Amino acid sequence: MFKWVTLSLIVLTLCFSGFASAEKPNIVLIFADDMGYGCAGSYGDTGLVPTPNIDRLAAEGVRFTDGYVTGPACAPSRYGLLMGAYQQRIGVQGTWDAYVNLQDGKPRDTPENNRVPSTHKMVHQTLSGAGYRSAVVGKYNLSSYPKTTFDEGHSVMMFAGDYFPDETGYYGGVGYMLAPGTYKRILWGPERPGDEYLTDRLGRQSVEFMEREHERGRPFFLYLAFNAPHSPMQAKKEDRKVVEHLETEATKMYGAMLHSMDENIGKVLDALDRMGIADNTIVAFASDNGPSFAYRVDWPENWPRELLGSAGPLRGHKGMFTEGGIRVPYIIRWPDGLQAGQVYERPVSTMDLYPTFCAAAGIPIPETTKLDGVNLLPYLRGEVEGDPHDVLYWSIRNRGAVRQGDWKLYVDGKPQLYNLANDIGETTDLSKQHPEITRELNQKFQAFLEMQPPKLYKGKTPFD
Structure with missing residues (x-):
């Protein structure tokens, strides 16, 4: 069940940096x-x-x-x-x-x-x-x-x-x-x-x-x-x-x-x-x-x-x-x-x-x-x-969000697009003004959902 696929978001598996303390912190x-x-x-x-x-x-x-x-x-x-x-x-x-x-x-x-x-x-x-x-x-x-x-x-x-x-x-x-x-x-x-x-x-x-x-x-x-x-x-x-x-x-x-x-x-x-x-x-x-x-x-x-x-x-x-x-x-x-x-x-x-x-x-x-x-x-x-x-994802069932740079796609039914740099309160849906960005982020969100194994809990939840 624990499957890992290659996505652009997967990063370092070794974590060294140029800084090293004489003692472990x-x-x-x-x-x-x-x-x-x-x-x-x-x-x-x-x-x-x-x-x-x-x-x-x-x-x-x-x-x-x-x-x-x-x-x-x-x-x-x-x-x-x-x-x-x-x-x-x-x-x-x-x-x-x-x-x-x-x-x-x-x-x-x-x-x-x-x-x-x-x-x-x-x-x-x-x-x-x-x-x-x-x-x-x-x-x-x-x-x-x-x-x-x-x-x-x-x-x-x-x-x-x-x-x-x-x-x-x-x-x-x-x-x-x-x-x-x-x-x-x-x-x-x-x-x-x-x-x-x-x-x-x-x-x-x-x-x-x-x-x-x-x-x-x-x-x-x-x-x-x-x-x-x-x-x-x-x-x-x-x-x-x-x-x-x-x-x-x-x-x-x-x-x-x-x-x-x-x-x-x-x-x-x-x-x-x-x-x-x-x-x-x-x-x-x-x-x-x-x-x-x-x-x-x-x-x-x-x-x-x-x-x-x-x-x-x-x-x-x-x-x-x-x-x-x-x-x-x-x-x-x-x-x-x-x-x-x-x-x-x-x-x-x-x-x-x-x-x-x-x-x-x-x-x-x-x-x-x-x-x-x-x-x-x-x-x-x-x-x-x-x-x-490059991208951050959130999801439960088929709902969630994607953030790439200042753009955020909110998915709960019809996808909504926000620019967080100008609209931190997510008040103005820009999906119609930027259909290409909406489509790109939604495709990435769907790919994120597809790589997931089935949910563990089989009963009804507020997200079903």
Whole structure:
């Protein structure tokens, strides 16, 4: 099922660059959950809550204006991120494809035998094979859950997790499958003094892992995958003061969850400073998709139905192939390897992080692992001009999008064409004015669909 065909988008399978550090850099990959493009101050300052630590990363690193995920929903986005390749190549198109073998809470996949073939090594496996110690802290959302292919796992979740523990100390959805009907409560907590907020727990466990590996003198790869600000809508009472200015209760809840995530990103950055290893540590930050509506919560009748978070100037939200669903905050900081304060304005993808990390560490990609991602370091250092990708693709079933340069084809029924340089909000369909571009991009999109194996999930979905 794992078939690879030659397309113009397939690029480097070895990732070396002209830069080589005397020591392998530590790598911290931070992935937010359902955080919109406009939710960080450095991406538009929409008036939600301050995000000083995300903004600090942007100021001290490279901020990408056109950073994309590989899918507009949690699971496919995470497959593409860790594989460094289009997740459609293994039959993962939508979130449902990550659950097809996880029925009744009984995983049928194992880390050794799952839908990502053993011949294709994910980024953490490649790094671990080269001497790194890898850990996932938080939301995994890949097959074989609750087991993972990382060296360590802490507070591992599939789709979501309760932010406060129950009276026995367990966090719903952490370490096991969520039971139907769970995480519906909207809550300002804790209900019991001393209960640890899950976002704080993820921050603490991340710092503990980094400190332990630093003491042992070996490089580490930390994948800190927050479930914030994804539902359930549960926040800390002490953060109410931070969101007093927000109008609705739902927005206040979202803002408080976002604030806590930013605080814990700050704890990670402070720990790197304290250990004296910040300069040779790569910290990458992105969100898994655009902003969303709350899932499965007991939404009060007197609350207006509203999008939680902001896509800024972009159109759409999670689950959509408009920019608001797939363009996200995207930052890389590496003081020893990249000039601070850069703003990079050409299209990149989260699948580029895999070869970029390997290039920074001087690690070759395994021969049987085929990437669609591109090593970004030569582009960020001015050594190579032009776009890292000739074309980028997105799809679920027969819907999706194609971006080539500033042109974007949006396919949901009749194809629509937009020029993102002049129309970031995708307000004016130019397909009639430019039929040749529309036809060319649509042909490329159809070729992308044709190279894919069948979807894994055989049931009905909102995309059918």
